[in-house]
Amino acid sequence: MTAQTPDTILLDGQGWLLLGTPLDALLARNGLARRFVAPDTANVRGYLATWRVDPDGRLFLDAVTATVRGLGSGTQTIHGSAVLRGMELPLAADFVTGRLRLARGNQVRHVHSGFDSVWEDELLLEVERGQVGSRRSLAPPSAMGSAGPYRLHEPLLPGLSGGGFGQVMAATDLDGRPLVAKAPLPRGGGNRTEMWLDTPAGRRPAHLAAQVFRADPGGSRSIEIGPELTASVLRQEAQILERDGGRLLPRSLGLWPHDPSGLDVLVMERLAGQPPRSPADVLAVLTALADAVDRETFDAHGDVKPEHVFLADGVVRMCDPAPRFPDPQLFGLTPAYNPRAWRGPAADVAACATILRYLPTAAEAGHPG
Incomplete structure (x- = not known):
């Protein structure tokens, strides 16, 4: 699979790339994932989302854009509540539990697959039902690969x-x-x-x-x-x-x-x-x-x-x-x-x-x- 275009997330006023697909949990729960089509090989999931962590550590979904089938053989782009079938944004992301990997800075090593590329500055967030707990910086990339x-x-x-x-x-x-x-x-x-x-x-x-x-x-x-x-x-x-x-x-x-x-x-x-x-x-x-x-x-x-x-x-x-x-x-x-x-x-x-x-x-x- 081609390297994928990541979502973005705002943390402490700084923009990061979000190397993962936490929105998939909500889409699967509501039967929405199969609606989308890939606009290109770098976005096989068919959507891009924007996230934010507020000062209290709560994770929110602020925006989402998706590609769906249009009339005939074409496609069209939809936004926000149209993607989520009536759910209003911003949306408290209590459907997210697990570890989120964030990145910023220069791409140190490109990997032609998923979100496997390595970045200059990477951070792990532990999230429980939309509440961000611990955060930890990853070690810088090694010369050994x-x-x-x-x-x-x-x-x-x-x-x-x-x-x-x-x-x-x-x-x-x-x-x-x-x-x-x-x-x-x-x-x-x-x-x-x-x-x-x-x-x-x-x-x-x-x-x-x-x-x-x-x-x-x-x-x-x-x-x-x-x-x-x-x-x-x-x-x-x-x-x-x-x-x-x-x-x-x-x-x-x-x-x-x-x-x-x-x-x-x-x-x-x-x-x-x-x-x-x-x-x-x-x-x-x-x-x-x-x-x-x-x-x-x-x-x-x-x-x-x-x-x-x-x-x-x-x-x-x-x-x-x-x-x-x-x-x-x-x-x-x-x-x-x-x-x-x-x-x-x-x-x-x-x-x-x-x-x-x-x-x-x-x-x-x-x-x-």
């Missing part, structure tokens, strides 16, 4: 892990609640990815190089990590989060197109807690992982390390399961992942024991993974 209704901010590395396939960023919703967003790394070539971390001891790898292999009848071969592969890995992670439902892994808020790149971005809950530091913590982690396997969230997490584990009030949460590939012939390795490619029950037990032994000692040492 946005994903649907979520604003993206600075990269979270090394505070939270990213990986060879995705970049992790801080994000917020319209209420300013902290979230996490993950975008695929736009790799155009090569078959290894690396991330580095500056520490007091010097520069060291924060993430070991990842490699992806294809299993062929005659053996396996390394393949290129390109944008299609990193995007598919992100979609696979989104499916895992949906299956888990926010029990062990972060609750998913869905895949959203990034503005301005158009790439999918996975938005999720931001976890908080402490890494495992005792044998009891490690046992809790193992139990939580086993429960997730039993309910078929995944067959294994695949990347258990201190910065992926969050313990709070006896509850274990984890993030960043290892990459999954849509093609079953693909598999990934780093030099630290089972370099001999051992398989079978004995290898599984040995790997589990190694990781669980590593968790508390690495957390105490402040090792980032």
Whole structure:
């Protein structure tokens, strides 16, 4: 849908754009909405309204203009009470309950859809039956862009892990609640990815190089990590989060197109807690992982390390399961992942024991993974 022409609203003597359609509630209640026709693609609702908030915080509908079918194949413009079939204006807007998003100033980013464009100055009003309650300014647009209704901010590395396939960023919703967003790394070539971390001891790898292999009848071969592969890995992670439902892994808020790149971005809950530091913590982690396997969230997490584990009030949460590939012939390795490619029950037990032994000692040492 084309970007829509907004209504206007007067607040504290200042004119704002109203990025929404609060009049729809009244029109639907009175069976009026289907009367209107779209004069153009930028006004598919077929009307434009003018609103006002008085000094006592009461919301009023001051004016409305609509397009209806005229004689023959033409259209005509009607105003005020003719639009609302006898209701007189100004009208107390007690039919409005919810959140109104207002904007003014320059348009910082144009989005060719609905009211999704981003403006220099934006404000949220909470309205209950036409009475304006709280109001809150939204954070200014970020250089990282946005994903649907979520604003993206600075990269979270090394505070939270990213990986060879995705970049992790801080994000917020319209209420300013902290979230996490993950975008695929736009790799155009090569078959290894690396991330580095500056520490007091010097520069060291924060993430070991990842490699992806294809299993062929005659053996396996390394393949290129390109944008299609990193995007598919992100979609696979989104499916895992949906299956888990926010029990062990972060609750998913869905895949959203990034503005301005158009790439999918996975938005999720931001976890908080402490890494495992005792044998009891490690046992809790193992139990939580086993429960997730039993309910078929995944067959294994695949990347258990201190910065992926969050313990709070006896509850274990984890993030960043290892990459999954849509093609079953693909598999990934780093030099630290089972370099001999051992398989079978004995290898599984040995790997589990190694990781669980590593968790508390690495957390105490402040090792980032």
